[in-house]
Structure formats: structure tokens, C-alpha cells
Amino acid sequence: MTTADYDQASLPDLLPLYYRRLFPFSQYHRWLNYGGVTKNYFQNREFSFTLKDDIYVRYQSFSTQNELEKEMQKMNPYKIDIGAVYSHRPNQHNTVKSGSFQALEKELVFDIDMTDYDDVRSCCSGADICPKCWTLMTIAIRILDRALRDDFGFRHCLWVYSGRRGVHCWVCDEAARKLSVAARSAVAEYLSLVKGGDETVRKVVLSDPIHPFITESLTVVENYFSQYALLGQDILGSKEAVDKVLALLPEDILFLCKLLQYFQTEKNPEKRWDTIRSMAQDKRMTAKKGHYFEMEIMLQYCYPRLDVNVSKGVNHLLKSPFSVHPKTGRISVPIDLRELDRFDPFEVPTISLICEELDQPKTEEEQDDNMENENKKEAGERRKMRDYKRTSLAKYVKLFDNFLEEMAHSRKGEVLKNSDLQKDF
Amino acid sequence: MQFYSRRKKLIGNSQTEQLYGHCLQFYGQPPIENISLSEFETFAVDRLKLLKTVENLGVSYVKTSELYTKKLDAEFSNLNFPYKIEADDWKPQTGPSEYEKRRKDHISHFILRLAYCQTEDLRRWFIQQEIDLFRYRFNDLPSKNIGQFLQYNNLHYHTISIDEKKKLMDKLVTSSFAVSGSTVDGKDFYKVPFQDALDLVRTRKVYLNGGYVYIPHQDIVTIVLNDFRTRLSKALALTARSLPAVQSDERLQPLLNHLSHAYVGQDYSIQKSIGKISLEQIDPLSAKSYPLCMRQLHRGLRDSHHLRHGGRMQYGLFLKGIGLTLDQALQFWRSEFVKGKVDADKFDKAYAYSIRHMFGKEGKRTDYTPYSCMKVILSNPPSQGDQHGCPFRHSDPELLKQKLQSYKVSPSGISQILELVKGMHYQLACQKYFELTHSIEDSGFSLNHPNQYFMESQKLLGGPGAGVKVEVKREDNPEVAAEITEDLDSFFQDA
Numbered sequence: 001m002t003t004a005d006y007d008q009a010s011l012p013d014l015l016p017l018y019y020r021r022l023f024p025f026s027q028y029h030r031w032l033n034y035g036g037v038t039k040n041y042f043q044n045r046e047f048s049f050t051l052k053d054d055i056y057v058r059y060q061s062f063s064t065q066n067e068l069e070k071e072m073q074k075m076n077p078y079k080i081d082i083g084a085v086y087s088h089r090p091n092q093h094n095t096v097k098s099g100s101f102q103a104l105e106k107e108l109v110f111d112i113d114m115t116d117y118d119d120v121r122s123c124c125s126g127a128d129i130c131p132k133c134w135t136l137m138t139i140a141i142r143i144l145d146r147a148l149r150d151d152f153g154f155r156h157c158l159w160v161y162s163g164r165r166g167v168h169c170w171v172c173d174e175a176a177r178k179l180s181v182a183a184r185s186a187v188a189e190y191l192s193l194v195k196g197g198d199e200t201v202r203k204v205v206l207s208d209p210i211h212p213f214i215t216e217s218l219t220v221v222e223n224y225f226s227q228y229a230l231l232g233q234d235i236l237g238s239k240e241a242v243d244k245v246l247a248l249l250p251e252d253i254l255f256l257c258k259l260l261q262y263f264q265t266e267k268n269p270e271k272r273w274d275t276i277r278s279m280a281q282d283k284r285m286t287a288k289k290g291h292y293f294e295m296e297i298m299l300q301y302c303y304p305r306l307d308v309n310v311s312k313g314v315n316h317l318l319k320s321p322f323s324v325h326p327k328t329g330r331i332s333v334p335i336d337l338r339e340l341d342r343f344d345p346f347e348v349p350t351i352s353l354i355c356e357e358l359d360q361p362k363t364e365e366e367q368d369d370n371m372e373n374e375n376k377k378e379a380g381e382r383r384k385m386r387d388y389k390r391t392s393l394a395k396y397v398k399l400f401d402n403f404l405e406e407m408a409h410s411r412k413g414e415v416l417k418n419s420d421l422q423k424d425f
Numbered sequence: 426m427q428f429y430s431r432r433k434k435l436i437g438n439s440q441t442e443q444l445y446g447h448c449l450q451f452y453g454q455p456p457i458e459n460i461s462l463s464e465f466e467t468f469a470v471d472r473l474k475l476l477k478t479v480e481n482l483g484v485s486y487v488k489t490s491e492l493y494t495k496k497l498d499a500e501f502s503n504l505n506f507p508y509k510i511e512a513d514d515w516k517p518q519t520g521p522s523e524y525e526k527r528r529k530d531h532i533s534h535f536i537l538r539l540a541y542c543q544t545e546d547l548r549r550w551f552i553q554q555e556i557d558l559f560r561y562r563f564n565d566l567p568s569k570n571i572g573q574f575l576q577y578n579n580l581h582y583h584t585i586s587i588d589e590k591k592k593l594m595d596k597l598v599t600s601s602f603a604v605s606g607s608t609v610d611g612k613d614f615y616k617v618p619f620q621d622a623l624d625l626v627r628t629r630k631v632y633l634n635g636g637y638v639y640i641p642h643q644d645i646v647t648i649v650l651n652d653f654r655t656r657l658s659k660a661l662a663l664t665a666r667s668l669p670a671v672q673s674d675e676r677l678q679p680l681l682n683h684l685s686h687a688y689v690g691q692d693y694s695i696q697k698s699i700g701k702i703s704l705e706q707i708d709p710l711s712a713k714s715y716p717l718c719m720r721q722l723h724r725g726l727r728d729s730h731h732l733r734h735g736g737r738m739q740y741g742l743f744l745k746g747i748g749l750t751l752d753q754a755l756q757f758w759r760s761e762f763v764k765g766k767v768d769a770d771k772f773d774k775a776y777a778y779s780i781r782h783m784f785g786k787e788g789k790r791t792d793y794t795p796y797s798c799m800k801v802i803l804s805n806p807p808s809q810g811d812q813h814g815c816p817f818r819h820s821d822p823e824l825l826k827q828k829l830q831s832y833k834v835s836p837s838g839i840s841q842i843l844e845l846v847k848g849m850h851y852q853l854a855c856q857k858y859f860e861l862t863h864s865i866e867d868s869g870f871s872l873n874h875p876n877q878y879f880m881e882s883q884k885l886l887g888g889p890g891a892g893v894k895v896e897v898k899r900e901d902n903p904e905v906a907a908e909i910t911e912d913l914d915s916f917f918q919d920a
């Protein structure tokens with residue numbers, strides 16, 4: 001089954017099926033309810049839907065999982081975004097005294113978009129991606145996940161494929177959800193090393209002392225650099241590519257001449273890089289100021305580029321996990337960090353694929369289950385059958401389940417800790 | 426421990442014992458005892474004197490220098506405020522005990538909150554002086570007392586153990602420019618939740634691990650100060666809301682009003698010798714006795730025969746302050762504007778009104794006061810095409826340098842001024858400008874008002890503008906005011 005089978009025009013037929021039989025509502029609700037610890041946390045959450053013909057509706061909110069299901073099955077949104085938890089129910093925000101309706105909490109989020117790397121990838125541009133440049137996402141996830149865990153102490157980070165050309169991260173820790181705008185902005189700045197737009201040539205500038213965060217990030221980049229940049233992207237191959245790299249070196253005429261001369265005879269990119277590297281190390285020995293240009297080059301070509309504005313706002317809306325991407329048909333699925341290097345965005349199931357899988361003949365077991373449920377239905381109970389288990393979506397829902405289980409476990413741990421402190425028995 | 430030995434000397438009950446167990450306070454809890462009106466008054470006035478000293482010294486000296494500390498120490502002991510923790514150890518021979526000093530510190534702070542919570546300007550001033558005061562006292566605390574203080578005030582910043590320091594040595598050194606191996610060994614490091622140190626996190630100036638930043642002792646002051654500022658700001662907003670109840674008390678109202686006006690000190694709004702300056706004298710005066718901001722405005726007016734609103738306000742009020750009458754002012758502005766694109770009719774219709782307004786002759790008849798340096802520096806920054814503001818604060822340093830060169834300031838003088846500007850000591854820079862243009866070593870005053878600059882200059886040069894006598898405005902009950910104001914007046918007249 002290939003994506004060639006997905007056609008945007010068939011969404012109106014596929015979406016109803018998806019929302020009736022495949023979307024993991026119970027897990028979704030479990031997530032956003034966060035154990036019911038805070039009253040009305042789910043009820044005060046904003047959702048926004050993009051409907052057919054690009055109709056966009058904001059401030060949707062729901063009292064229960066059931067209500068959420070019914071509404072989504074009624075509206076069949078093309079896209080779903082999740083916003084903040086507000087002070088009041090978002091769908092009643094017009095009735096609230098102006099100024100009182102405030103965004104209170106939201107997960108800390110990050111959005112990494114492949115188009116932000118167009119100046120350093122030669123294989124694709126714009127909305128296109130390929131296995132070669134996908135490595136950039138792998139690097140981004142490794143670096144950011146480590147920092148969020150080790151440096152900031154966050155433990156519940158959900159990484160999700162956006163459906164087309166990037167990844168999102170949802171940091172769900174309680175401390176993260178309670179962060180102020182200033183704090184989110186500070187975290188995003190801490191994680192930013194690549195700065196500048198089209199007019200900036202040298203986008204990474206390092207100076208003494210090199211902060212441990214940079215050292216750790218470089219370690220990750222170094223693991224991938226040879227395979228990804230030197231071989232895959234061939235950054236020291238063609239004259240054009242080499243010129244781009246040379247533009248990032250210090251403006252030392254002697255130095256550059258020597259290098260260019262060397263490149264005339266040495267064509268092997270790995271050897272070329274080794275030379276640049278050793279020249280940098282030499283310069284560091286002799287010069288007073290630190291010259292870190294080989295590190296700057298590696299970072300400019302590989303370090304994650306995040307959009308600070310997405311992370312800053314408490315009320316910023318971001319595409320929901322398990323939402324469909326209308327252009328590609330792919331489902332926004334969680335990424336398994338244990339298998340990160342093997343993740344292939346082109347293997348992510350599309351809505352057409354999983355709908356087709358639904359039609360496949362059932363196994364005996366499932367037929368028996370079906371009979372039971374049919375009976376219950378006749379008894380007046382409407383029980384939704386989770387067919388996703390029979391489709392390629394199953395393993396992603398399982399991932400999500402594990403994530404939720406970990407969070408629940410944490411919450412229990414907190415409760416025990418607090419009751420111990422208060423000596424409740 | 427000092428803390429325990431003190432318990433024997435305290436007079437108060439156990440609750441106040443706890444309250445004043447430390448010489449430095451965050452002023453979290455308001456006082457709950459009864460005090461006499463005269464104590465209320467004395468405490469408030471003494472603290473105001475202290476804060477005024479803090480303000481003046483802050484303008485004349487760098488806030489962490491030895492001279493600053495010495496002078497402030499002297500003021501502290503003169504006014505009987507607690508400042509040195511060693512004072513604990515011995516019983517003073519005369520004067521109030523340590524406990525009484527701390528009580529005074531506590532109560533006077535809360536009284537001044539009442540006086541200074543009402544407007545944005547008053548709040549800003551009060552917060553600034555209290556912060557400077559706090560910084561001075563915090564820096565004085567020996568490090569073991571800092572830990573105590575933090576704990577006392579629920580600031581969960583703990584120092585890390587020697588073992589932990591050894592483990593993290595490399596990371597600590599590579600995280601911060603200011604930290605070397607010996608710093609790690611010698612100084613205390615505090616573990617602070619990253620949410621409380623956002624600026625350090627944002628700029629990656631500190632080691633971050635598990636959600637905590639590891640801050641060397643010298644930087645913990647910034648964190649604590651930020652906390653202090655936030656708390657005080659919130660508290661003042663709350664106080665402002667309950668103020669009507671307090672102000673309705675007739676015994677307190679006159680004093681509180683007086684205190685909040687007194688901070689402005691000389692506001693140069695009422696002059697006894699108006700009209701001593703003639704219009705022909707303005708050009709030479711602008712070169713000799715104007716501060717740079719007014720010289721710039723005057724130049725701008727002469728060159729383009731026009732000034733925008735911000736410039737008209739700043740310069741117009743200054744002119745009022747140096748003694749121009751309303752008629753003189755109208756003549757001055759009209760003659761200049763008419764040379765430009767504005768004809769006499771348009772001037773009378775549009776601009777004359779606003780000049781009369783400045784003199785309190787229109788609208789709600791408020792007699793506006795000339796802007797102080799703080800006001801010029803902090804509010805209404807100039808944009809393209811504006812001439813107002815403080816040149817030391819708002820001008821590009823290159824342009825400032827050129828301007829000073831054109832005014833024949835010596836190159837060494839210019840670099841001294843630019844150094845001060847870099848350190849954000851704008852009023853000190855202007856003072857230096859005063860000293861250089863008047864060829865004296867020490868100006869002998871702390872600059873905080875453009876009209877003060879003018880007056881001091883005229884005093885030196887023996888000019889007509891020197892004879893301007895200045896009074897503090899008074900609007901309250903004259904009888905009550907009379908008793909209190911003697912004290913305040915005598916304090917403010919030595920500026």
C-alpha cells in the first residue's frame with residue numbers, strides 16, 4: 001500500500017470512518033484529563049477544527065469524552081488543533097466578563113519544520129522530504145529530548161510526526177504545563193543555537209566558554225555528521241557546496257588559499273573534513289581567542305531549528321496527535337524513541353490505508369467479539385468497537401498507551417510522596 | 426549560634442521575636458501592634474531621609490563601591506536603622522537596641538508603602554530605593570547568614586555540598602565565564618529551580634541540570650532582588666486598593682500626603698524671583714548654564730523653528746522653572762515658530778493654548794512641574810525627529826561624542842563621560858559635563874533635575890538665574906503640616 005492510493009478528494013468519505021471506528025478517543029481523553037487531578041481540566045481545554053472548505057472554528061470545548069466523540073463524528077474535521085486550558089469553558093468565552101477569560105496552562109510544545117533547513121539541505125526543498133534529509137529530524141529529536149530530560153528535568157515528552165515535513169514535541173509534565181510565557185521563551189532560547197535569516201551567512205557563533213549543553217549537542221551531531229552531511233548531503237563535494245562551507249570559515253586569506261589548494265588534489269569529502277577539523281584545532285592552540293569554526297559548521301548544517309514563537313505562547317494552537325494531514329493523508333503518530341533511527345516517515349499509515357485495512361476479513365476471534373458487541377447494541381448500549389487494533393495504527397496507539405501509563409505512574413508517585421510528607425496513612 | 430543568643434535580649438513576645446529574628450527583611454508581614462502618632466511620624470520621616478540618601482548616593486557613586494557603602498553605613502547608624510549583624514553581639518551603650526532598630530525598619534517600611542502606593546511614579550521611586558537599600562544590606566550579610574535568610578523567607582535555594590561541587594566541577598567551570606576552578610572551590614553555589622533564574626537560563630550563562638541551575642554566590646543577589654522587586658510591586662498594588670480606608674483617617678492623611686510630595690523635593694514649580702531672565706539672555710545662557718538636554722532642545726528650536734510636543738513640554742516647563750513669565754514664554758515661542766512654517770494666527774490658535782496650559786492657565790489649571798532627570802530619562806523615549814529626552818541616555822554614543830566635541834569638551838573628558846554612559850550612569854555623565862564645562866573638579870551636588878543644573882551653574886557664574894528660591898508644595902492642613910514640615914524642610918534645603 002503506497003501513499004499514491006491516498007487522494008485528498010476522498011477525505012469526506014474516509015473521515016467519518018476514521019472518527020467512528022479508528023480514532024483512539026479513550027486514550028485521547030485519558031491524556032487530556034491528566035488523571036482528573038485538576039477540576040475541569042478537560043472541560044476548559046480549547047480545541048479548534050478545520051472543516052471542509054477551509055472553514056475554521058475555534059474555542060471548541062467538551063464536557064465529556066462522549067461529547068467530544070459525538071461532536072467530532074458530526075463535524076468530521078479535516079484538521080484538529082489543541083490549545084490551552086482556560087479559566088472558563090472556551091465554548092462559553094463570550095459570556096465571560098472581558099479580561100477574565102484567560103489561558104492558564106498548556107503543554108510546552110516544539111515544532112521542527114524541514115523547510116527551516118532549506119539553506120543547508122541539497123536533496124529537497126520546501127515541503128518535500130526524503131530519507132536523506134529526514135536524518136535532520138532524528139538529530140533534532142535526540143538533541144532536544146536529551147536536553148529536555150537531563151537539563152530541564154522533564155520526564156514526559158511525546159514526540160509526534162506532523163504528517164508531512166516535521167515533528168512536534170509535547171512536554172506534558174505538570175511543571176511544563178504551568179510555565180509562564182517568559183519561562184517558555186527562556187527554554188526555547190536556551191535550546192536555540194542557529195540564529196539569523198536569509199541575510200545571515202554565519203548562523204552559529206560560538207565563544208568561550210563552551211557551555212555543557214553545546215558540548216552534549218555536538219556529541220550527537222558528530223555521530224551523524226559523516227554519514228549525513230559529508231556523504232548524504234555531499235557538502236564538501238561540488239564546488240557550489242564547498243563554497244557554501246568556505247563562507248563559514250574565518251576570513252584568513254592564507255588559510256583559505258591553503259585549503260583550496262589542498263582541495264584541488266584531495267576529493268574525498270571525509271579527508272577534506274578532517275583537514276578542516278585539524279586546521280581548526282591548530283588555530284585554537286595558537287590564537288588567543290577560541291576558534292570553533294568546525295563546530296559552528298557542524299551545528300549550522302545539523303543542529304535543530306525551532307520556531308520560538310510556537311513554544312512561547314500559552315495559548316498557541318498546535319496540530320493534535322492522531323490528526324490527519326489533509327495533503328498527505330498521513331496520521332500524526334507518536335514516534336518511538338527506542339527505534340528512532342529506524343523511523344521512516346514514508347511508512348507512517350495513511351487514512352486510506354487504515355480504512356482499507358478495516359475492510360479486511362475479520363479473524364475468528366474478532367468475529368466472536370463482534371457477536372458480543374452486537375448483542376450489547378441490541379440491549380440498547382452503544383459500545384464503540386476499537387477496530388484500530390486490526391490496522392497499522394495499532395502499534396502507535398500502543399505507544400501512546402505506554403506514554404499515558406508512565407504519566408499515570410508518575411502521578412501516583414507524586415500523590416504517595418505528598419501523603420508521606422503530610423503523614424497521611 | 427547568634428540566633429539563639431539573641432533570644433535572651435529580646436523584649437517582645439514570642440511572635441515578634443520570630444518576626445525580628447533577622448536583621449534583614451523581605452517585609453512579608455505587616456506590623457500588627459499599636460503605635461503612637463508621634464512614633465508613626467518619626468519612623469516615616471527617618472525612613473524617608475534614609476531613602477533620599479540612598480537615592481542621592483546612588484546618583485553620585487557606583488552602588489557597590491566602598492565610598493557608597495561607607496556613606497550609607499554612616500546614615501544608617503545616624504538614623505538608628507539596623508544594618509550590621511555584628512551589632513547583635515554586644516549590647517549598645519546608648520540608644521535603641523537592635524530589636525528596636527529592626528522594629529523601626531519594619532514599621533517605617535509599611536508606613537511608606539501607604540504614602541507611595543498611589544501613583545505609578547511614586548511606586549517606581551519607592552521600589553527603586555527599597556531595592557537599592559536591600560541590595561546594600563544583602564551584600565553585607567556574611568554567607569552563613571544568607572542561608573538563614575533564604576530559609577526564613579521561603580526561598581528554597583540551597584547551597585550544594587563540597588562533594589557535589591567536586592563532581593560538577595568541570596560543568597560549573599565551562600558554564601560560566603566568571604567561574605574558574607578556584608571560584609568553585611572557594612565560593613558557595615546555590616541550586617535554584619530554573620523558573621526562578623530565567624535570564625541566566627535564556628542566555629546559557631549557568632549550568633542547568635534536572636531543572637535546577639547552579640548559581641555562584643555573587644549571582645544569587647540578582648535572583649533574590651528580582652524576587653524582592655516582584656513581591657514589593659504586588660504588595661504596593663494591593664495597598665493602593667485599601668488606601669481609601671486609610672486616607673479617611675484625619676490623623677494620618679496630612680502626613681501621608683506630605684510624605685509623598687516630599688519625595689519630589691525641589692520641584693522648581695514656585696519661584697520667588699520670576700522674571701529675572703530676559704529673552705535676550707537665553708541664547709548665551711543656553712551655552713553656559715543649560716544641561717545638555719536643554720541645550721539640544723534650544724538648538725533644535727533655533728535651527729528648525731519648531732519642536733514637537735515632547736520637546737515643547739520638556740523645554741517649555743524648564744523655561745518656566747528658570748523664571749520665565751507666561752508672557753515671556755509666549756513671546757519666545759511665537760517669535761521662533763513664526764520664523765518657521767507657522768504664522769502668528771496659527772500659533773495663537775494652536776500652540777499658545779498649550780503654553781498657557783503649561784503655566785496652569787487653562788483646562789483643569791494644573792500647574793505642571795518641570796521634568797526631573799528621572800522623568801526625562803525614564804518616560805517618553807524620543808523617536809525619529811524628536812529632540813527631547815536625555816542625550817546621555819537616548820543619543821547614539823557616536824553622535825553624543827560628536828556633539829560634545831563641537832561643544833569643545835576635552836577628549837579625556839569625553840571618554841570619561843562615555844564610560845559613565847556605558848555604565849548607565851546618565852546623571853553622573855551630565856554632572857561630569859557640568860564639571861568640564863565649568864572647569865571645576867567637583868560639582869558639589871547630586872544632579873537630579875535640569876533646573877537644578879541651571880541653578881547651580883548660575884550660582885557658580887554669579888548670574889541672574891541663581892536667585893531663584895524654591896519651596897516644596899504644600900496642600901494640606903496648615904496646623905498639622907507646620908509641626909511636621911519643619912523637619913522635612915530643613916532636610917531638603919541642603920540639596
